Amino acid sequence: MKKLCLLAVVLFTAISVNAQAVKFPPLDGSPADIAYFPNKSVKFKKTDTPAPVIKVIYSRPSVKGRTIFGDLIKFGEVWRVGANENTEIKFYKAVTINGVKVPAGSYSLFAIPEKDKWTIIINKETDLWGAYAYDESKDLVKVSVPVKPVSDVIEALSIAFTTEGSVANLVIGWDKTTVELPITIK
Helix, strand or coil, rough: HHHHHHHHHHHHHHHHHHHHHHCCCCCCCCEEEEEEEECCCCCCCCCCCCCCCCEEEECEEECCCCCCCCCCEEECCCCCCCCCECEEEEEECCCECCCCEEEEEEEEEEEEEECCCCEEEEEEECCEECCCCCHHHEEEEEEEEEEEEEEEEEEEEEEEEEEEEEEEEEEEEEEEEEECCCCCCC
């Protein structure tokens, strides 16, 4: 019996020491977030029957007193629309963007910011870190949208949707800048 108790103590100690050796990373400075269209289209209860059409997964960097567009995010260069991994957009059914039919599926969302306009890009390749491995040959849609300045600083990059009839506007806002990408839902 003493040997059995000693064995149990040794095993418990070994398991405890091993569990304490795990080093979890600190909280990311640009936490991940998700935007859905329609808003609140995910299930909260078993009886809910929401039907998401679009989901955007992105990281939310903060301004932190920096100059964002034209400095941190260079004008004329491809940007991942966020931080860390590139932003991913999923269409649960086919949509139309700027006259181009986009099949249901998951894609990357990139942008080329300029002072007065952005080029928004839907790219076929996913699971990239930033825009470092961006491949223009895999672009599905490229559309120019105007910049809409705002007076109050949007501290953390934010993505949301507004609706106009059968159009879902993907709204990207950060610092004192917003842009809208119209997406036609059928």
